[in-house]
Amino acid sequence: MPAFRTLTVAVVLLLTALFAPPAVAAAPVPIDDPIPEKPTPSPLTLTLEEFASFPKTETIPEPTDPRLVRWARINYLGELPDGSRRLYANDLNGKLYLLGRDRQPKEYLDVAAAFAPDFVSGRGLGSGFGFAAFHPEFGRNGRFYTVHTEWGDALTTKTPDLPPQPGTRFHGVITEWTAANPRAATFTGTRREVLRLGFSGQIHGIQQIDFNPAARPGDADHGLLYVAAGDGGRGVTSDDPQNLAIPQGKILRIDPDSSTGKYDIPPSNPFAGQAGKLGEIYAYGMRDPHRFSWDSKAGNRLFLGHIGEHAIEAVYDVGPGDNLGWSEREGSFVYDQADRCHLYTLPDDDAQYGYTYPVAAYDHDPPPGHPCTADSGHAIVGGFVYRGDRLPLLYGKYLFGDIVDGQVFYTIAADMREQTGTRATIYQPRLVDAAGRPVTMQDLSGNTRVDLRFGQDAAGELYALSKANGKIWKVTKATYAPSGVLPSFRPGLVAAYDFEHPVPGDPAREQDQGLSGTPISLVNGGAAMRVADGAYRGSTHSLQTRQVDQAATGNDDWKAGVYAETGLPGLRAFNAAAGTTIMGWFKMTGTGPALNTNTPDPADRYGAIGLAGVLSGDSQGHDVRALLELITVEGELRVVALARRVDGSASQTFAADLPWQTILPRDRWVFLAATFDFDTGAMRLYRDGRALDGSYTVDGDPWGLKGDPEPDLTSATDPRGIKIGGSHPQNTREQNPCDCRMDGLMFLDRVATPGEIRAQYALLR
Template sequence: MATNRFFFRQNPQRIILQKQLHIPLAILLGLFLTGSRELALAQAPKKDYLTDAAALAKGKQLFLQNCSACHNFSQRGIGPNLGTVTANVSSQWLKTFVRNAPDVIARGDKRAKQLFDEYKQAMPSFQHLANADLDAILAYVHSQHKEPKADVGNEKLGPPLSNPVPSGVAASGLAINLEEVMTAPATAQKIPLARINKMQVMPGQSNRVFLQDMRGTLYEMIGKTLRVYMSIPAERPNFINEPGHATGLGSYAFHPDFLQNGLLYTTHTEKTNSAPADFAYADSIRVGLQWVLTEWKQTDPAAPTFSGKGRELLRVNMVTNIHGVQEITFNPLARPGTPDYGMLYIGVGDGGSTENKAYFLCKDPNRVWGKVLRIDPKGSNSKNGHYGIPADNPYAQSTDPATLKEVFCRGFRNPNRIAWTPDGTMLISDIGQTQSEELNVGMAGADYGWPEREGTFVINHRGLMDRVYALPANDSESHYTYPAVQYDHDEGNAISAGFVYIGSEAPALRGKYIFGDIVNGRVYCVESNQLKAGKQATMQELSIRVGGQPTTFQKLTNHAKTDLRFGVGLNGEFYLYTKTDGKIYKLAGCSPE
C-alpha cells in the first residue's frame, strides 16, 4: 500500500495536528510544489546548492533510495513531482523544514501550515540526517530542475473532469458492531506500528488461521494471540522491507493440498541485483528492487512453526518499490479434478513504471507488469522451467514466441487483492492514481485499461496524470473491460478490498460484499449479486460502533491514515484491522443506526 501516496489525497474531514506527524522525506519535498503565490519565495540561486560531481552522485543515490518511489521531476505520481521545488522556496527554508517540520508547523509558519492543511500530514523530524546527506539530496534535486510539464495531448481529450463520480455514497442505515480482539506485536516504533495485511484459513480440514506482517513475519492466530509461524528475513538474508510502500512480505498462499504436500507460497522483496531476474527490461531503466515468488516445502504440515526448504519460482525487476507483487492466491472454490484446482494467481503491479516514463512496460501485453498471472506451480513448461503454464490460460496456445503465456488478464496499475464470491465470481481490486478506485470482475483475457484508463475514465499517461477525461464516442473500439464498483477521491483514496459476508453474527449483511478505503477507514458494502463487469454496483456506507459507541477508524487510530484491511477467519468470521496501530477487530453484529 502502496503506500504513502495516500498522504496527498484530499480528505473531506479536517484532521487536527497530532503529536506524531509522519511523512517520508520524499513526500516532504513534494509539499513545497504547492502554495499560494503570495507565499512563494524568490527563486533560489544556484550557489545555494552544491554542484560538484561527487555531491550530485551521492545525492542521486540517496534520492533513489528514499524519494523516487513517490516522486520524479516531470510527473505527479504518488506525490507531486519535484521539478520546480528548489525554485519555489529558498534553500534555507527548505533545510529548516526538513530538519524539523513539526516544529516549523507548530510555530505558525504560513507556508508550513498551508501545506499541512492541504495534505493533512507532515513528516517527522529529520534532525538525525547528516548535513552532508541533506546537502547532497537537495543538490541533486536542484540539478533536475524542470519547467512544469504541459498536458500533452489533452486537446484531443476535452476538458478534464472536476468530479469524476459526482454521486456520493449513501448511508446504508446499518451499523456494524466491532469487538476488539487483540493488538498485533509492534514491528516498528513508527506508524504503521504493525503492517498486518492478509488473513487466511489454512485449507483442508484445518482450524488454523494465519496473518502476515509485511515486515517479514507470518503469524498463526491462536485465540487472542499471534504466534510466529515463519520469518522470511531468517530464511532469505536479502529480504528488505524498507522504505515501506508495500515492500516486504507481500503475500502468501497455502496450496489447497497443504496438509498432504506441505507446499506454501510467498512473495517478498529483495535488493536490486540480488539475483538475475526472469522478467527484466532495458538497462537504461532503473531497477528499484526485485520481487521474488518462492515455493516452500514444510517438512511437517502439522507443525506449529515452519521448518523446511524453499525454491524460487520467478523473480521480477521493478522500476520503483511501489505497486509490486502484493497478491498470490488459489481459487478456494476450485475442487480436485477441475481445471482451476491448484493454479496460482499472481497480481503484478506496474512497479511505478507509468508515472516514471516507462508506461510501455505495463501497456505491452507480452510483458509481466500490470497483469494478473496464472501458473501451475507444480509444472515445468515455463521459460525458466520452474513452474508450468496451464493449458487453459487464454494465451497458452499462441504460436508467437513473444507471447507471455502466463497472463490471465491485464491492464492494472496495482492489482492489490484477488478473491471469489460464493457464486464463483472472481474479483480483482485495483488501486488507482489520483482520481478513481476500482473493483473488477476477473475474466480470462480481459484488458482493464491501464495505463490508458483509470476506472471508466481516460487518463493521459503522456501528459499530466492527476486528471481524467470522459470516454470518447468510439470507446467500444478499445475493448476495455470496466469496473463493477468504482469511487472517486471525494469518498476515499485507495480501495481496501474485502469479501462477501457469509458469517452468522450479522444476518443483515449476508450476501453483501464488504470493503473500504485504506486511508480514511470508511467501510462500504454492495450487494454481491450486483457485481457485473462494466455495470457499477451501488455503494452504501456502513457506520461503525465499538463497545456500542459510534466511532470511525480515524478516531480509533487517532490518525488521518488508518491503513484499514479486511480478513475472514474460521466459520466466516469477519475481521477488520488497521496497520496504523495494529488493532484487530471482529465483526460481532449489525444493527440499524
C-alpha cells in the first residue's frame, strides 16, 4: 500500500475514534434467581453428639416477638485461653457460663443483673448479652470483654463514644472485666466501659467482638479487639454503611489496652489519622456482619458470615479497608431499594468502585407464591475452618449454616478466593446422631426454627448450638459414604474421581468424591476431556487423556491432576503412611508410548505411559510417592506399581509379567489396582480383581526398610498433588502422555486386601 494511502487511512481511523459517540455501558437488569445453583449434596457425613444442655432463661422484659421465646438463647461456645481447658458460653438473656470436664454449665457472671435496669434482651433478635471475648493473656491479666444492649435511662444519661444514628433506641456497650483471680469458678473483680454505640433500630447492633487467636505477643494484631457493628436497620434506606464518619455497618478494630482513655486506635488501621474518617474502622459496607473467624493455619484469613436483605447470604474474605458494598450491593449484585423484588446484574464499569464480593454465597429460594417483599426466613451463621487433628476428612473445610432452618453447609477453604472471580461451591453434608441415625438440626433441636450457632474449642474441634432447646452438640466424626464404593474403603478413601461431578461454574475441574475434598483440573482439554463413555454400571462419563500434537514441542497434552509446590494439606493422609492403594478403570484408545516432543529425534518415544499417581512431598510434578503406570523395564514396556517411601530417596518397582497389551487391550475397559505396603516392602498389581504375577526390578533395600525406625512409613510431608494421564499436572511440560480413558479413580491411605479389590470390581462390573 502506498505511504500516502496508509497515512490517509490512519488519519480517518483516528478521527473516527476521536469523534465517535462513546460506548454506552449496559445498564443493570433485574434477576429473578440470582444464585440458581443450590448447595451440592456431599457424601461427607458428620456425627453430632450431645455435649451440654443449658437451663431455661427468660428475656428482659417479656418479649413481643415470638422468635425471642427460646429455651435458652445460647449464642457462642469458646475456650478460655488460660490452659485450663474450661469452656465458656453466653446466653443473650444475661448469663455467662463456664463448663468444666463434667460439661455442666455453671454461672460465672450475671451480665443482666450488673447493668439492670437498663439491660434489655426482649426487644430485637440480637438484643441482650451478645458475646464474650477473653483477652489472649487472660490467664495472666484476668481481662475479658462483653457486649450487651441497653435502653431506658441509658439513652439520656449516657453518651455514645462515636456518632449515634438519628432516633437512637438502643445502645450497644462493650465492657472490660478484670477478674481478681482468673482461675476462680465465679467472677469477682472490677469493670469499666470501653465503647458505647447508638443504634436507631432494635436489629443489627453489635453482633460479635473477638481477638485474633493466631496473633502472638509481638504481632501487630495481638490484643486488638474486633467489633462487628451492624447498620442498625437503617442501611437499607441510608448510606450509613458507606459513611466512613460513623461506626454503623462496619467492622471496627480497637486496642482496649489503653493508658490514656477507653481505648486506642491501632495506627495500622486503614483509615487511622485520615480527616473525616473514623480511625476505628477496619472494613465497611455491611448490613449485618453476624459472625467472623480466622483461618489461623492458612494465611490467617478473616471469614465473615454476612446476613443479607433481599436474597443473598454470603461469606466474605475480609481484609483491611474492604468495602462489602451494602447498601449499593447485596452480595455480588446491585441492590435497588425501589425494587424489593429483584436484585440486578452489575454494571459494566463496576470495577471502578472497588467493592469486595463474596467468596461463597447462597440465596433464599422462597417457595412458590411467597410475596417477594416478605421475609423468606433465611439468615447465614458464619462458622469456622476446621484445622483440628481428630477429623481429617473435615480438615480445611469451612463449616457454617443457616440460622433459621438449621441447614449445615461447608466449603473448601482453599477455594474461597476472591481473586478467582468465582464463588466456592457450597456442599451440604449428611448429619447423623450418636447412634448413626440420619438427622437434621430441626430434629435435634425439636423445632422448625433452630437458631443455629457454631462454637470452637482451643484444639479446633467444632460444636453446633441451638437456642430452641438450649443444647450444644459436638462434631465427633467425619466420614464419607460415596456411591459405588466398597463400604470398607470409605474410611480410607482420600480422593476419588468419577468424572460425573464437575465443579459448579468450572467444568474444567472435577470434584473429589473422597475424604480430602481435593478437586483436580482437566488440563489443556478442559470440559472436552469429560467424554460420554462410562466404564462400569451406573457410570455415564469418563476422562479422556491424550497427546495433542506429536510433532510440536510443548505441553499441550491432555492430562489431569493438581499441584501445589508447598504441598496439599488435603492429601495429608498420605503423610507418614504405612500403605497406599491406587485403583480405577482404564481403556487404551491409542497406541503407545507417544512420540517424545522433548528431544530432537523425531522417532524418539517416551519411556512410559502415565496412568495415575500421588506425588511426593518434594516432587517437581513427576516424582511420586505411589504410582500405577506403564514404564520401560529392561527394554520392554510393562504395567508397574512404582513408589518412593522417602522423599528424594530411591524407588522400587513391581512389574507385571504379562505383556502390557494383554493387560490393557485397546478399546476395552479394564479394572487395575496397585497396592503399596511401605512397612513390609510388598507391592501387588491386580487386573479385574485378580492378582497379576510379577517381580521387583530393584535389588536390595531401596526403600530403606532395614533397621530403625519401626514401623516404616512414608515421609511426613504433604504430597504436592496427584497426576493422571501424564506427568507435571502444573502444566510446565509434556511427559508420558496416555492416549486412554479413565474412570472411577480411587486413592486410599492403606493397603487394600485381595478380597476387597475383588469385591470392588464385582460391585461395579
